[in-house]
Amino acid sequence: xxxxxxxxxxxxxxxxxxxxxxxxxxxxxxxxxxxxxxxxxxxxxxxxxxxxxxxxxxxxxxxxxxxxxxxxxxxxxxxxxxxxxxxxxxxxxxxxxxxxxxxxxxxxxxxxxxxxxxxxxxxxxxxxxxxxxxxxxxxxxxxxxxxxxxxxxxxxxxxxxxxxxxxxxxxxxxxxxxxxxxxxxxxxxxxxxxxxxxxxxxxxxxxxxxxxxxxxxxxxxxxxxxxxxxxxxxxxxxxxxxxxxxxxxxxxxxxxxxxxxxxxxxxxxxxxxxxxxxxxxxxxxxxxxxxxxxxxxxxxxxxxxxxxxxxxxxxxxxxxxxxxxxxxxxxxxxxxxxxxxxxxxxxxxxxxxxxxxxxxxxxxxx
Amino acid sequence: xxxxxxxxxxxxxxxxxxxxxxxxxxxxxxxxxxxxxxxxxxxxxxxxxxxxxxxxxxxxxxxxxxxxxxxxxxxxxxxxxxxxxxxxxxxxxxxxxxxxxxxxxxxxxxxxxxxxxxxxxxxxxxxxxxxxxxxxxxxxxxxxxxxxxxxxxxxxxxxxxxxxxxxxxxxxxxxxxxxxxxxxxxxxxxxxxxxxxxxxxxxxxxxxxxxxxxxxxxxxxxxxxxxxxxxxxxxxxxxxxxxxxxxxxxxxxxxxxxxxxxxxxxxxxxxxxxxxxxxxxxxxxxxxxxxxxxxxxxxxxxxxxxxxxxxxxxxxxxxxxxxxxxxxxxxxxxxxxxxxxxxxxxxxxxxxxxxxxxxxxxxxxx
Numbered sequence: 001x002x003x004x005x006x007x008x009x010x011x012x013x014x015x016x017x018x019x020x021x022x023x024x025x026x027x028x029x030x031x032x033x034x035x036x037x038x039x040x041x042x043x044x045x046x047x048x049x050x051x052x053x054x055x056x057x058x059x060x061x062x063x064x065x066x067x068x069x070x071x072x073x074x075x076x077x078x079x080x081x082x083x084x085x086x087x088x089x090x091x092x093x094x095x096x097x098x099x100x101x102x103x104x105x106x107x108x109x110x111x112x113x114x115x116x117x118x119x120x121x122x123x124x125x126x127x128x129x130x131x132x133x134x135x136x137x138x139x140x141x142x143x144x145x146x147x148x149x150x151x152x153x154x155x156x157x158x159x160x161x162x163x164x165x166x167x168x169x170x171x172x173x174x175x176x177x178x179x180x181x182x183x184x185x186x187x188x189x190x191x192x193x194x195x196x197x198x199x200x201x202x203x204x205x206x207x208x209x210x211x212x213x214x215x216x217x218x219x220x221x222x223x224x225x226x227x228x229x230x231x232x233x234x235x236x237x238x239x240x241x242x243x244x245x246x247x248x249x250x251x252x253x254x255x256x257x258x259x260x261x262x263x264x265x266x267x268x269x270x271x272x273x274x275x276x277x278x279x280x281x282x283x284x285x286x287x288x289x290x291x292x293x294x295x296x297x298x299x300x301x302x303x304x305x306x307x308x309x310x311x312x313x314x315x316x317x318x319x320x321x322x323x324x325x326x327x328x329x330x331x332x333x334x335x336x337x338x339x340x341x342x343x344x345x346x347x348x349x350x351x352x353x354x355x356x357x358x359x360x361x362x363x364x365x366x
Numbered sequence: 367x368x369x370x371x372x373x374x375x376x377x378x379x380x381x382x383x384x385x386x387x388x389x390x391x392x393x394x395x396x397x398x399x400x401x402x403x404x405x406x407x408x409x410x411x412x413x414x415x416x417x418x419x420x421x422x423x424x425x426x427x428x429x430x431x432x433x434x435x436x437x438x439x440x441x442x443x444x445x446x447x448x449x450x451x452x453x454x455x456x457x458x459x460x461x462x463x464x465x466x467x468x469x470x471x472x473x474x475x476x477x478x479x480x481x482x483x484x485x486x487x488x489x490x491x492x493x494x495x496x497x498x499x500x501x502x503x504x505x506x507x508x509x510x511x512x513x514x515x516x517x518x519x520x521x522x523x524x525x526x527x528x529x530x531x532x533x534x535x536x537x538x539x540x541x542x543x544x545x546x547x548x549x550x551x552x553x554x555x556x557x558x559x560x561x562x563x564x565x566x567x568x569x570x571x572x573x574x575x576x577x578x579x580x581x582x583x584x585x586x587x588x589x590x591x592x593x594x595x596x597x598x599x600x601x602x603x604x605x606x607x608x609x610x611x612x613x614x615x616x617x618x619x620x621x622x623x624x625x626x627x628x629x630x631x632x633x634x635x636x637x638x639x640x641x642x643x644x645x646x647x648x649x650x651x652x653x654x655x656x657x658x659x660x661x662x663x664x665x666x667x668x669x670x671x672x673x674x675x676x677x678x679x680x681x682x683x684x685x686x687x688x689x690x691x692x693x694x695x696x697x698x699x700x701x702x703x704x705x706x707x708x709x710x711x712x713x714x715x716x717x718x719x720x721x722x723x724x725x726x727x728x729x730x731x732x
Contacts, residue, residue: 052435056460060434061427068426069418093609094422094460223615225622243459249589256591257623 001042001113003077006102007035008048008066010059011363014328019295020137029297029327032062033360034101036079042112044079044105045353047299047331048097049268054243054294055096059365062098070102079109082273096246096269097294103271104303104351111350119345122272122310128344129308132158132187132318134293137165140177147182150322155341158187158318160217163204164195172207179211187318191217194243198227205235215262215290218242222259229258238262238288246270248277255285262287265314267303268294275307283313291319298324298332299353305343306351319343331355331363367408367479369443372468373401374414374432376425377729380694385661386503395663395693398428399726400467402445408478410445410471411719413665413697414463415634420609420660421462425731428464436468445475448639462612462635463660469637470669470717477716485711488638488676494710495657495674498553498684502528506543513548516688521707524553524684526583529570530561538573545577553684557583560609564593571601581628581656584608588625595624604628604654612636614643621651628653631680633669634660641673649679657685664690664698665719671709672717685709697721697729 014028029049036044050057073088085106089099111118133156135143143161150156161178163171171190178188190213192201201219215238220228222244232239241260245251246269254260263282265275282289291308294300301321308314321343324330333356336343346352380394395415402410416423439454451472455465477484499522501509509527516522527544529537537556544554556579558567567585581604586594588610598605607626611617612635620626629648631641648655657674660666667687674680687709690696699722702709712718 052431052458052461054459056422056431056458058427058430058434060430061424064424064426064430065418065422068424092418092422093420095418221615223613223618225615225618247589249587249591252589252591253619253623253625257619259619 001078001109002039003074003079004037004039005075006066006071007033007037008063009033009035009360010063010365011331011360012365013297013330013363015326016328017326019326026295029295030059031297032059032101033331033355034066034105036102036105036109038079038109040113042109044107044109044112045299045351045355046101046104046108046303047297048101049294049296049300051097051294055246055269056094057097061095065092065095065098066102070098074102079106079113082106082110086273100267100269100271100274103273104267107272108351108353115349117345117347117349118272118351119306119310122276122307124310125312126309126315128342129291129305129315129321130158130318130341131156131321131338131343132160133322134160134162134320136162140174143174144177144181147178147186151182151186154322154338156322156338157185157341160320161188161190162193163190164192168200168204168207172204175208175211175213184212187214189213189215189217191242192219194218194221196220198224198231202231202234205237213237215240217264218244222254225257225259232258232261240264240290242292248274248281251278251281255287262289264290264292266292266294267307268296268300272307279311279314288317289314290317293320293323295323297327298330298336301336301343302332302346302353303351305345309345329359329363331359367444367446367475368405369440369445370403370405371441372432372437373399373403374429375399375401375726376429376731377697377726378731379663379696379729381692382694383692385692392661395661396425397663398425398467399697399721400432400471402468402471402475404445404475406479408475410473410475410478411665411717411721412467412470412474412669413663414467415660415662415666417463417660421612421635422460423463427461431458431461431464432468436464440468445472445479448472452639466633466635466637466640469639470633473638474717474719481715483711483713483715484638484717485672485676488642488673490676491678492675492681494708495671495681495687496524496684496707497522497687497704497709498524498526499688500526500528500659500686503531506540509540510543510547513544513552517548517552520688520704522688522704523551523707526686527554527556528559529556530558534566534570534573538570541574541577541579550578553580555579555581555583557608558585560584560587562586564590564597568597568600571603579603581606583630584610588620591623591625598624598627606630606656608658614640614647617644617647621653628655630656630658632658632660633673634662634666638673645677645680654683655680656683659686659689661689663693664696664702667702667709668698668712668719669717671711675711695725695729697725
């Protein structure tokens with residue numbers, strides 16, 4: 001089996017409402033569908049989300065790098081030779097979600113050609129992942145209402161609170177309101193998306209002591225090297241690296257220099273191959289991982305479940321898997337379902353991301 | 367004075383011969399000319415070199431990020447408010463040469479509007495920079511012939527040898543042949559462009575002891591964190607970070623984690639504003655800097671001279687400024703000249719990069 005060509009199809013699906021973060025606001029999922037075609041007629045599928053404020057990619061840059069660089073360089077390669085594919089793609093710097101999507105599409109082809117679900121090829125630990133739901137930038141009472149609704153409707157009991165606002169009291173209040181309203185049994189952790197300084201993050205940790213928070217993700221810019229090191233040393237809960245650790249090399253440098261002591265793995269930027277490398281680095285060095293979300297579609301979320309459920313360490317914490325609920329529609333033919341707080345892996349050969357061709361025709365932008 | 371719009375014009379000028387490096391080979395300068403237009407009719411000019419194997423950018427990605435993100439976000443801003451421009455551009459991750467070119471074009475506008483050469487606005491230390499010439503991947507005898515020719519023709523007495531080849535003996539031999547042929551007075555240093563492992567680099571340092579080398583740049587991938595730290599500890603000469611340190615945050619993390627102990631500054635990726643920040647970091651922490659070359663055109667090289675000559679620390683070592691000699695032509699109306707081993711700054715208001723419009727019309731690709 002040989003790679004013949006790689007399609008990069010821009011498409012746009014609106015969100016049900018604008019999504020707001022410390023680093024910006026988005027109104028529609030303007031992504032790129034990646035399809036790797038082989039000489040045997042198999043097609044590997046994955047989704048690339050352009051995130052200029054996180055990885056510097058645009059729809060145009062993803063299409064260009066796949067069309068002009070990865071497509072020609074990977075043509076003729078057997079999808080099973082993924083160390084070769086990695087070495088080829090590694091020559092081009094950055095372009096993380098473009099690379100991640102190509103890698104996942106290659107794994108999809110591997111699974112299809114071997115007649116085996118990819119979650120089994122990767123490790124086969126569990127048949128699903130618990131879901132963590134993300135709560136973002138709204139008045140505390142509304143956040144509590146949303147959390148209660150998601151617990152009721154989907155059985156979700158882990159919540160990630162998006163923080164990084166000023167004055168700090170806004171987020172501190174939200175933590176207190178959520179803990180009081182949801183009780184002791186619910187897991188709550190924070191993600192500041194680099195919105196604070198390291199010293200502000202320390203202040204928030206002081207003001208939320210006793211609230212049972214389990215982690216603080218990307219509190220400040222990693223370039224605040226010395227202050228962030230001090231924060232990590234003083235924090236009672238793990239400081240999770242996310243935007244600062246897109247590659248295995250970044251993971252090792254941040255961990256070794258004391259910039260974080262837990263790692264967020266995102267298949268959208270790491271694919272399955274680099275995510276495996278990062279997971280090994282983290283379990284080997286003895287730090288926790290979380291499976292994160294790149295505001296993923298159902299295609300992207302299915303990839304995260306596929307990888308996350310496959311290993312003991314990556315399914316220990318709940319995975320961030322519910323962002324697709326904010327989309328008005330999706331390209332996936334058979335929708336993802338959250339039941340009893342869990343999304344299950346698919347038992348079909350490959351990753352199982354079968355595309356609804358009518359919807360693709362409706363939403364594609366080329 | 368307000369920014370009205372930013373043009374991003376793709377163009378292609380052939381090299382006189384293919385340029386080879388450990389990380390790839392290029393046949394033509396396919397760059398993007400950046401022009402920032404103001405409401406007062408002034409135009410700031412700079413050059414963005416797409417380097418997918420160094421910064422992950424393509425011509426298409428540079429054009430997209432300038433057209434869709436930086437242009438709209440910077441419109442209405444006074445070019446003098448460059449901390450605001452920096453903050454705006456920093457939101458978008460990576461895209462280093464696109465950002466660098468926009469920043470240099472803004473400085474060009476600042477100089478023009480104040481009627482002052484930018485090298486004076488930046489510091490005004492010297493009226494020119496000594497030139498270091500890059501020798502790349504050819505048999506040792508040819509490298510020696512080229513070095514002798516450049517010394518004869520341009521008065522250049524500093525040479526950077528591109529290395530990173532296997533077997534290691536190829537580069538070791540080149541060092542010995544150059545030193546023997548050029549004598550003690552000529553400065554020679556190495557750049558492996560991540561071509562070796564850290565242990566291979568240590569082996570090369572052992573086999574070139576006594577050859578008077580003054581630095582070794584980017585010996586291996588910075589993601590080889592522990593081995594590279596050991597290399598830096600054992601090396602008798604400075605280990606220069608280049609590809610691993612595109613931003614001030616990368617500089618601080620690499621220096622603090624022991625991944626290098628000297629820094630290559632490139633205006634192509636840092637503009638003048640971030641280059642100033644990096645220079646302050648390096649002089650403050652007490653490490654050497656070199657002014658590097660991104661296979662720059664004459665427009666890009668003039669920017670490097672403008673910044674490099676302006677500060678004592680950045681003009682102490684010879685700057686890498688001769689790559690433009692490999693181009694069959696250039697957009698700069700008044701050509702750069704290397705005389706007695708030096709390129710002089712321009713005493714016109716701004717940076718002084720006046721474009722030959724006929725040549726632009728001939729080489730532009732849009």
